[in-house]
Amino acid sequence: MATLWQDIRYGLRMLGRNPGFTAVAVVTLALGIGANTAIFTLIDALLLKPLPGVQDPQQLVLVTDNGWASLPYPLYEHLHNSSQSLLGLFASSGVSKRKMKVTGSEEVKAESVWNQPVSGNFFSVLGAPAVLGRMLTANDDRPGAPQPVAVISYDFWRRRFGQDPAVIGKIITLEDVPLTIVGVAPRGFLGFVVGSRPDLWWPIQMVPQVQGWEDALASEGSQWLQIVGRLKPGVAQTQARDELDVIFKRMRLEQADRQRLSDKKRQDFLSHRIELQSAGTGFTWLRRDFLRLLSILMGIVGLVLLVACTNLAGLLLARGTARQREFGVRAALGAGRWALVRQFVAESLLLAAVGGVLGLLLAQWGVRLLANYIPEYGASVLLQLTPDVRILAFTFLVSVGTGLLFGLLPAVRTTRADLATTLKNEAGALLGRASGQLWNKLLVVSQIALTCLLLIGAGLFVRTLQTLKAVDAGLARENLVLFRLDLGREYNASRRAQLHQELLRQLESLPGVRSATLASVLSMGSRGGYFMPNLMTDAVAAKTTRGLHCSGVGVAPNYLQTMGILLLAGRDFGPEDLPTSGAEGRRALRKVILSQSVARSLFGQDNPVGRQLWESGRSESTMEVIGVARDVQHQKLRDKPSTTLFYYVDMEDSDGTFYVRSRGSALSMAGGIRRTVREIAPDVEVTGLRTMEDVVDDQLRQERMLSQLASFFSLSALALACLGLYGILSYAVSRRTREIGIRMALGARRETVILGIMRQGMMLALIGCGLGIILAIGLTRIVSNLLYGVTPTDPLTFAFVSFVLIAVAALASYLPARRAARIDPMVALRYE
């Protein structure tokens, strides 16, 4: 123990004596370890943290249908009523924002709160007792007769109600449905959805009222719930799975019989089975989206740390040679090899420890930057990012591993010196040992190889992002803003239609606005068109019974013009195309515009304008084509353009999106738009107002995350590798001062000296680059399905990276070479 303390003390002093080296090493390590810790913190928050405030979370299991975790309510009821192997089973929907008012408060404007509908046993199954009042019960959630009650979170109680105990019994309205607050959840309890912090929970049986979704609880096809069970102690997960599966199968069979499916469909329908997943760490869709990304990033920062280790090993090796006299003396005074290695490694571990502590601090800051890349509902997720035991352990292990990794090789090599020779000579005379140089070269080559791999990876991600950004989606993104309206329940269908039409008229007359429109899709965003199966024309019907599937998009007049979609034939919608109200009128010949590919599939080379089509089996749905538009990409830029059929939007629809094309900067329209809406309808809120470019950017968040982070980390690695190359060459120059002096005294020209040194550097760079390319050919395949528009072995990227790497390496070699060429033979030879 005492010797350990002494090793540490001496180590600290050694580091203090070389502040330059220490600073470079600590900063390098802090960045490397910090980056690893930051990524791990995200992985921990998304995947590993047990649910806070939940009893025995390891007993929880998530019910999935073939791995799919969104399930319909009737399935929950069935499983809940029939299963024996579980202590309890609850259902919960997603956490989302809704408008809340506190009854009796002065506030007239609704506030939006995060809330979640849950089954009545949600809290009892999770084991979260009320700190005040009571939690939801099965009685609150009685089918057909729910209690209009709600439970609020501890944090919301503090933030919104100042921890007032009188909150119990207060009545609030959620989307204008009154609910009575009956309890406050325990402090620290965040529910079941990782990354969210619900303020409010309410009975799932209230969904039809609050969400205005009549058949939510009866619909067998709507998948919107997570179903979670708690295993009885001693019951294995497989046992519970088998039992639930039997119940599930029975239910499916009965459904299949009822639906009279075709054989193939029936078979497919019955092939589903229940799978259980451990749910002690909660649930989030983010895992599906980000886990792969994070593991790739983990790999990247791991490689960067490896480069840093290799770099430091090289520095220590060079320094170790200079310290052989010290180790020689220590050995003469009785130090065994182990004592020497221990002393050396203690210094490395100290460096790693300081780097680790700084890295941990750096990670706290870095992980917040990283979390910004992870979106949910347009807001950043609220992951728990505070360091926990796992993160501390991770950082500790990484630091120790790092210290050993870069410390052991130099320690073993340095202390192996031949003592008799070391002692006899003055320090420094021994530096030219060829084997030490070899190791140093190997280290530099591996740094360059890893850097090359990282740069190529980053290059592929950058090219992917560029290609995606440049994808021609068929619409013009600039100078286009979009927004939605949040209409209260007092807006019935006819008021909605009136409002929408009036608003469109007013928007078009706003100064600076070119045109405005309304559509049922959120272009480039999350809402796509409606599925329209089996479109037929006379010609198609003559050949086959199966028509064309396409995506139906409701649009208001001027849609094509506003979105900048090219009209290839016919005309855009005008006000005259508004389907006349009344059942008769609406059925009469709906006017539609086809996208190019739909037109070609249905009408071939013929001009479709004026022709008719219908949905197979529904001849009353006959439509007349008035125009043909260019193919458009409505959602993911990565997808193929959708086959679209535009019809005149139903103005009564409540969830359309408005689009406004402006003459100048799109965002300058925001004020005008808000004002216009306020004038027409003071009680209506404008939500999600953003430019189309923002929406596209949002869609590319993962790609941007990858390309930016990979670029940043691979450039850091490049800096390190060049530092390593520069170091080994500078060192070689200083070691060969006398030799170079003699050569120059004998008439060597400066250029020859420069070329000689640079040749050494470029050899290492070329070998490293070659190895890196081989590594990349083998490894980039791993990320191939994250790429777009480039192959994993894209020659352009490989060539460009090699070029950059060699150019930077040339610079790193030139500097020491130039110094060598400046050696004055007279001065050099007077040395010794």
Add this chain to the structure above:
Amino acid sequence: MIQLKNIEKCYQTRAGKNYVLRQINLEIEEGDFVTFMGPSAAGKTTLLNILGMLDGDWEGEYYLYDHAVHDLKPKERLALNKQYIGFVFQNFNLLDTLTVYENLDVPLSYRNIKGSERASIVCDTLDRFGIVGKKDLFPSQLSGGQQQLVGVARAVIANPKLLLADEPTGNLHSSQGEAIMDLFKKLNREGTTIIQVTHNDKYAAYSKRIIRLKDGWMEKE
């Protein structure tokens, strides 16, 4: 105490074997004070390193007390070195990142001695060599003579039976050199066996025996 029989040492060079020690036969009694003399490259340092067990690559027989050193493994030689031998160097070889006190502590730290005991040994030694006032200074803050004083103190701190000194006065002024030689005399009188290398006849005269080496051969006494 020491018995060398036919010690030979050679370096492999491109031109072939280059012998630096030939047929060294030597006996040294406990309590002796021996000087190796001879021209540069005679092999004095090489012989001293062999005696001190820093060099393990030679032929012949070497007995230290009743240990047959030539049959021992490196680990066992290191143990013998620890038990019996102290080194003084021409260029002092103090560890310049450590204070005087810590330099003295280094040999003890490799010898399984309890911390409290180590502290008292170091303090005694500082006292004995009259360098208590210098204990917190670094080597660079000392004169050459003072540095070598610390070097000797460090060499004897673990109570070696045999003190090996390779040109201990080579880097010192004559007055400083004499002080070191007086110190050796005193240590020898107290029972330490000393083998030193010097080019200086005056310092050689402090010893009881002079052995001359030339081109690796031992001349007759």
